Structure formats: structure tokens, C-alpha cells
Amino acid sequence: MSTTMSAGSTRSPRDRRHSPQGAPAPDHDLAGAVDQPLRVLDEDGRRRPDARLDAHLRDVDEALLAGVLRDMTVIRALDDEAVALQRQGELGLWPPLRGQEAAQIGLARALPETDFLFTSYRENGLAWCRGVRPEEMLSVWRGTTLSGWDPFAHRMATPQVIIGAQTLHAVGHAMATSTRGEDGLSVACFGDGAMSQGDVGEAMVFAASFRAPVLFFCQNNHYAISEPVGLQTTVPLAHRPAGFGIPSLRVDGNDVLAVLAATRLAAERIRSGAGPMFLEAVTYRVGPHTTSDDPTRYRDEAELETWRRRDPLLRLERHLELLGAPVEQLREQAQQEGREAAEALHAAVSEILAPAPESLFEHVLTEEHQGLRRQREQLAALEASLAPAGSAS
Amino acid sequence: MTTMTMAAALNAALADSLAADEDVLLIGEDIGTLGGVFRITDGLKDRFGASRVIDSPLAESGIVGTSVGMAYAGRRPVCEIQFDGFVFPAFDQIVAQVARLHYRTGGRVRMPLTIRIPFGGGIGAVEHHSESPEAYFAHTPGLRVVTVADPQDAYSTMRAAIACDDPVILLEPKRRYWGKGEVDTEVTTDLDSARVLRPGRDATLVAYGPLVVTALEAAVAAEDDGIDLEVIDLRSLAPLDRGAVAGSVRRTGRLIVAHEAPGTVSLSSEVVAGVVEDCFEHLEAAPERVTGYDVPYPPAALEEHHLPGIDRILDAVDRTLGRRSSREAA
Numbered sequence: 001m002s003t004t005m006s007a008g009s010t011r012s013p014r015d016r017r018h019s020p021q022g023a024p025a026p027d028h029d030l031a032g033a034v035d036q037p038l039r040v041l042d043e044d045g046r047r048r049p050d051a052r053l054d055a056h057l058r059d060v061d062e063a064l065l066a067g068v069l070r071d072m073t074v075i076r077a078l079d080d081e082a083v084a085l086q087r088q089g090e091l092g093l094w095p096p097l098r099g100q101e102a103a104q105i106g107l108a109r110a111l112p113e114t115d116f117l118f119t120s121y122r123e124n125g126l127a128w129c130r131g132v133r134p135e136e137m138l139s140v141w142r143g144t145t146l147s148g149w150d151p152f153a154h155r156m157a158t159p160q161v162i163i164g165a166q167t168l169h170a171v172g173h174a175m176a177t178s179t180r181g182e183d184g185l186s187v188a189c190f191g192d193g194a195m196s197q198g199d200v201g202e203a204m205v206f207a208a209s210f211r212a213p214v215l216f217f218c219q220n221n222h223y224a225i226s227e228p229v230g231l232q233t234t235v236p237l238a239h240r241p242a243g244f245g246i247p248s249l250r251v252d253g254n255d256v257l258a259v260l261a262a263t264r265l266a267a268e269r270i271r272s273g274a275g276p277m278f279l280e281a282v283t284y285r286v287g288p289h290t291t292s293d294d295p296t297r298y299r300d301e302a303e304l305e306t307w308r309r310r311d312p313l314l315r316l317e318r319h320l321e322l323l324g325a326p327v328e329q330l331r332e333q334a335q336q337e338g339r340e341a342a343e344a345l346h347a348a349v350s351e352i353l354a355p356a357p358e359s360l361f362e363h364v365l366t367e368e369h370q371g372l373r374r375q376r377e378q379l380a381a382l383e384a385s386l387a388p389a390g391s392a393s
Numbered sequence: 394m395t396t397m398t399m400a401a402a403l404n405a406a407l408a409d410s411l412a413a414d415e416d417v418l419l420i421g422e423d424i425g426t427l428g429g430v431f432r433i434t435d436g437l438k439d440r441f442g443a444s445r446v447i448d449s450p451l452a453e454s455g456i457v458g459t460s461v462g463m464a465y466a467g468r469r470p471v472c473e474i475q476f477d478g479f480v481f482p483a484f485d486q487i488v489a490q491v492a493r494l495h496y497r498t499g500g501r502v503r504m505p506l507t508i509r510i511p512f513g514g515g516i517g518a519v520e521h522h523s524e525s526p527e528a529y530f531a532h533t534p535g536l537r538v539v540t541v542a543d544p545q546d547a548y549s550t551m552r553a554a555i556a557c558d559d560p561v562i563l564l565e566p567k568r569r570y571w572g573k574g575e576v577d578t579e580v581t582t583d584l585d586s587a588r589v590l591r592p593g594r595d596a597t598l599v600a601y602g603p604l605v606v607t608a609l610e611a612a613v614a615a616e617d618d619g620i621d622l623e624v625i626d627l628r629s630l631a632p633l634d635r636g637a638v639a640g641s642v643r644r645t646g647r648l649i650v651a652h653e654a655p656g657t658v659s660l661s662s663e664v665v666a667g668v669v670e671d672c673f674e675h676l677e678a679a680p681e682r683v684t685g686y687d688v689p690y691p692p693a694a695l696e697e698h699h700l701p702g703i704d705r706i707l708d709a710v711d712r713t714l715g716r717r718s719s720r721e722a723a
């Protein structure tokens with residue numbers, strides 16, 4: 001296996017343009033060229049042969065595809081519901097994942113649940129596949145907790161808000177488990193913006209030097225809030241790991257089978273002891289960065305329309321149709337599950353209550369220290385003093 | 394009981410911790426084959442292997458960040474930051490991750506990291522090798538910040554820090570590495586409490602880390618003037634043992650706090666504020682602070698003017714006792 005496995009890495013003549021100063025002009029469209037990444041399903045849903053990936057898709061049948069369609073449909077429904085709940089004032093904020101369903105479900109369904117995930121905050125598709133309850137995903141965004149679920153129960157760390165910081169955690173986790181002879185992978189999930197963070201560079205250095213069993217999974221969704229990926233890089237992101245000695249693949253992140261196969265390929269290689277690997281899933285954030293964002297300020301409708309046509313769910317449905325599967329029925333079943341999940345979430349969200357004021361002081365250290373006890377008692381005394389006369393404390 | 398240097402005591406504590414617990418591991422720059430630039434980890438890689446005494450790439454955020462992941466996997470990493478001035482690239486991982494993960498996860502994820510930092514000046518070093526960054530960390534909830542002052546304290550505190558389930562920033566006074574003392578490896582200590590190293594009646598002199606030795610020397614010198622100083626080693630900078638300081642000030646009525654770090658928004662600010670809150674009515678004079686000046690750490694040729702020494706401490710003692718000091722002379 002060559003160090004860089006990026007398909008179609010030949011740069012177009014346009015990339016060789018030089019600015020008047022002689023420096024290469026950044027090509028902000030380069031990473032958007034989806035004809036470059038590895039792909040199994042074309043935009044019409046037709047299966048195309050791929051020498052690298054086909055070997056990892058031998059078990060794909062209608063049942064598997066229907067399961068993946070169900071996952072993607074349900075997380076989209078939950079995502080839409082969360083946006084609605086934010087608009088209704090039930091959540092403070094929500095980061096929609098619309099458009100990235102194939103990248104997330106393809107990754108999650110390729111890995112055993114024993115592999116440990118260290119993710120950013122938009123990977124609710126992974127959380128769904130790991131059995132996290134939707135209301136647990138929302139609780140952080142409702143402001144009632146800083147961590148929605150038990151990381152060890154779901155083998156998925158608390159989502160990271162500091163961009164790229166979790167990549168080092170994944171590498172350290174892998175360094176620790178591999179020296180004990182455990183064969184699990186640690187997976188670092190991050191986005192195109194994170195590729196500019198020093199921590200991601202350091203994570204790749206450590207992973208390569210210690211041959212840590214880490215999968216770096218970059219969802220290039222084209223935007224870091226308003227900044228296009230061309231501001232983070234002038235070459236495909238998947239080119240960068242080669243400099244660290246980490247092989248990489250660039251895949252169409254809206255092709256769930258390509259992501260599934262590439263992840264299986266990478267995981268098999270990493271589990272063999274070959275060290276880390278990097279996948280760039282080229283996808284698109286169809287929605288805003290968060291519900292507070294206004295993407296009309298930085299991208300045009302034509303671009304959005306192009307990517308809507310590349311919708312990962314539509315592509316999978318077209319593929320099922322071409323296979324002769326009862327796609328209407330499968331879609332309806334999946335959407336029904338999505339509706340039920342969304343309704344259950346809608347009902348559950350108002351049950352997510354603010355914790356008691358005293359919990360403000362809990363778990364700062366493993367034991368409460370004197371100074372904190374004093375502050376807790378002072379707050380309790382103040383609140384008691386403010387309580388209406390005659391009311392129970 | 395053996396006589397050894399603080400460096401040897403720290404080395405022994407690391408070795409004993411590695412031997413006692415398979416989950417303990419060391420990671421840092423040059424700590425393996427070289428044994429650390431100060432030789433604190435000398436011989437440990439040979440004894441415990443390269444997977445437990447890890448020479449890391451030259452990246453401090455990477456050292457601390459990978460240690461977070463190791464803690465997720467149940468390990469107890471001991472990180473070495475080679476010099477105080479090199480900790481800042483790791484600042485985000487320390488204050489935004491290490492300090493918060495236990496709180497963030499409602500107690501589900503523990504971060505039993507020990508982050509060792511040789512700190513302070515007085516060794517004639519180039520820039521970035523003599524810093525006192527303790528206030529940044531003491532300001533951050535979720536971290537324990539402890540200092541050591543002598544070989545026994547260094548041994549026992551290191552053992553306690555590594556055994557503790559909380560993240561601990563352990564500040565080692567590098568100019569005291571080669572001071573000798575008796576060490577009993579059976580002696581245990583906690584990470585919370587200050588200690589009275591010298592009882593006295595006239596004023597309370599609070600110090601920590603490298604200035605503990607200086608404070609004790611100042612107390613001996615003060616005897617010549619008939620002044621009886623009580624010397625307190627804070628040891629823990631976070632949480633702060635306010636009770637020990639207030640208890641002493643209630644007896645002496647006077648307070649002097651000394652440290653190398655600049656005084657503005659510093660540990661001495663916090664100690665004085667605590668005394669004012671806890672026992673204002675016992676103060677017989679305004680508290681005095683003897684600190685590094687509010688300047689970036691100066692070139693080595695100037696550091697003797699910058700660092701609090703015996704003369705500056707005694708001058709402050711004179712002021713708090715209403716004796717003639719340099720400020721009246723001027």
C-alpha cells in the first residue's frame with residue numbers, strides 16, 4: 001500500500017495558476033471536486049466497481065442497505081426535530097448534521113461497538129448508532145448538563161467543543177490500549193476546520209511515531225462556520241497526512257457504501273498493527289453551522305442546490321430502486337421510525353430538567369475541598385434568605 | 394531514612410510509584426534515554442521499559458493531550474514539562490480538558506494526571522527557563538496545584554500526587570533540586586495542607602516552593618534582631634489551606650507573603666485576601682507582600698534584584714512590625 005492512496009490526486013491545470021506575486025493562488029473550489037474522491041455509488045445510485053473498496057462490501061445486501069437507510073433517515077428526523085425544538089425555545093443551540101448522514105452512519109456501521117470514539121459536537125449520527133438516547137444528545141444543548149451520556153457505557157467520549165482537542169485524546173487512548181495488547185481502535189472524528197489546529201498536527205505526529213491504532217476521520221463538510229475549506233488548505237486535506245507518514249484515503253462522504261468500505265479497509269489495516277490511518281470524507285453541511293448561524297451571508301443558493309442534489313439519502317434510495325428493492329416501502333418504514341423517534345424526543349425534551357443548584361459544586365475534584373464547601377454553604381444560605389417567608393426550604 | 398537530594402527523592406518517588414502500580418506511566422521530552430534534562434527520571438526507562446517511560450515528540454500539548462486519552466483508558470500518566478516556560482503550548486489541554494473532564498462528565502471520567510513542572514528562577518538561565526506560572530493554574534477550578542520544598546516533602550508529595558484521582562500540577566523548585574535532606578520513604582502526606590515549619594510569635598511569614606528555604610534563612614537572620622517569625626510552607630496552592638494561615642495570623646497578628654511570581658493577581662493576592670476575610674480583626678498591621686516585580690522574567694544578570702531574597706523579606710518584616718524599613722530611609 002502506498003503512503004498516499006488519495007484517488008485522483010492529479011491537480012487540475014487551474015491549480016497551477018499563480019498570482020501576480022508568484023505565489024500559487026489558493027483554489028477554494030479544489031476540495032469540492034467530488035469526482036476525485038473514491039466512490040462506490042454514483043449520484044444516480046448506480047454501483048460502480050472500485051478496486052480498493054469492493055472487497056470490503058461483499059456482505060452488502062438489501063437488509064444491510066435497508067438498515068443503513070433507516071439509520072440515516074432516523075438521525076435526519078431527529079436532527080430536524082432538534083432544530084424545531086431550538087426554534088421553540090426548548091434548546092439554546094443545535095448544530096445540525098443534515099447532509100452528513102452518510103459519512104457518520106457509514107463510519108459507525110463499519111466499526112464494532114468496542115472501538116472508542118472521540119468526536120466533535122456534530123456527530124450525533126455516531127451517538128445514535130452507539131445507542132445514546134436522543135434526549136441525552138440534546139441535554140447539553142438545553143443547557144442542563146455538560147455531558148449527555150456515560151462515555152464508557154457507549155464507548156464514545158463526551159463530544160468536544162474545542163476544535164481538534166479530542167484528536168490527541170484518541171491517540172493517547174490508542175497508545176495506552178495497544179501497549180496492553182488490546183486490539184480496539186480509537187477513532188478521532190473532526191472536521192476540515194480542525195485540520196488547521198496544532199493539536200491535530202501533534203496528534204498525527206504522536207500517532208505515527210508510536211504506531212498508535214488510531215483512525216483519523218475528517219468530515220470535510222466544506223465550512224468552518226463561514227470559512228470555506230479553501231482557507232484551511234490549498235490541497236485536498238487527505239494529502240496532508242502523507243507528510244506525517246500516515247496513509248490516507250479521500251472518499252465521497254455522501255456515498256454511504258464508500259464510507260463503510262473505506263472505514264472497513266482502514267480499520268483492518270490499523271488492526272493489523274500497521275499504525276494509524278486517515279480518511280477524508282468529502283461531504284457538505286447543508287444546514288447552518290448552528291441554529292445561531294446565517295449561512296446566506298457566506299454561500300450562495302446555487303452551491304447549496306448542487307449539494308442538495310447530492311443528498312446521501314436520495315442516493316441510497318436510488319440505489320435500492322435500481323436493485324429492485326421495494327424502496328417506497330423501505331422509505332416509508334424508515335420515515336415512520338423517524339417520526340416516532342422525533343415525537344418521542346419532542347415529548348422527552350421537556351422532561352430534561354435543570355439540576356439542583358447545589359450540583360453546581362459537584363465533581364470539581366473527586367472530593368469537595370474546604371473552599372468549595374464554604375461557597376456552597378454561602379449560596380445555600382443566600383437562597384434560603386431570599387425564599388418567601390413561610391415557604392418550605 | 395537516607396540522605397538524598399531533592400532530585401534523587403523525586404526520582405525515588407517516581408520509581409516507587411511505577412513499581413507499585415502498573416497503570417502509572419511517565420511521558421515527556423528527553424525523560425527516557427537521557428533521564429530528563431535535570432535527570433529526575435534517570436534510569437527509569439531502563440528499569441520500567443519504553444512503554445512506561447515514554448520519550449515524547451517535542452510537543453507539550455501532545456504530551457498532555459495524549460495523557461488525557463491514556464487517563465480515559467485507565468492509566469495514571471505523569472507528564473514532565475521540561476521547563477516552566479514551555480507549559481503554555483499545553484495550556485488549552487490543561488485548563489480546557491484536564492481541569493474540566495471530571496466536572497464535565499459529572500464525575501464519570503477521572504483525570505489522575507500528574508503534570509510535573511520544574512519552576513522558578515535563580516539558576517542563571519536563558520529566557521523561558523525561570524518562570525513561575527502557578528497563578529494561571531491555581532486560578533483554574535478542577536486542578537490541584539502543589540509545590541515541594543525539601544527532599545522529604547518532594548518524595549511524599551510526589552507519591553500522593555500520583556496516587557490522587559484528581560489532576561495535579563506539581564511544581565518542582567529547580568534551584569532546590571540539589572539541596573540535601575533526610576528522606577523516609579514510609580512517610581506519607583496529603584495534598585491539601587500547609588505546614589508550620591517554624592513556630593514563632595511576632596509575625597507569620599508564608600512562602601512556598603523555592604522560597605521556603607529563603608524564608609527559613611530569613612527567620613534565622615531575624616533572630617539576631619530579636620524577632621520571632623513563624624514560617625509557613627503553603628505546599629498546596631490550590632486548594633489553599635486558608636485555615637492554617639488564618640490560624641497563624643490569629644496568633645501573630647502580622648503577615649508577610651513571599652513568592653517569586655509577579656505580585657499582581659498572584660498567590661500572595663489570594664493569601665492576603667483570605668486573611669482579610671477570615672481574621673481581619675486579628676491583624677495588627679497591613680499585610681506585606683514580597684514578590685517578583687511585575688516585569689517579564691529578566692535576564693540572568695538581573696535576577697538577583699528581581700527574586701525575593703532574605704534582605705527584601707526582612708525589610709517587609711520591619712515594616713509590618715513598625716520598625717524602620719527601606720521605604721522610610723528613602
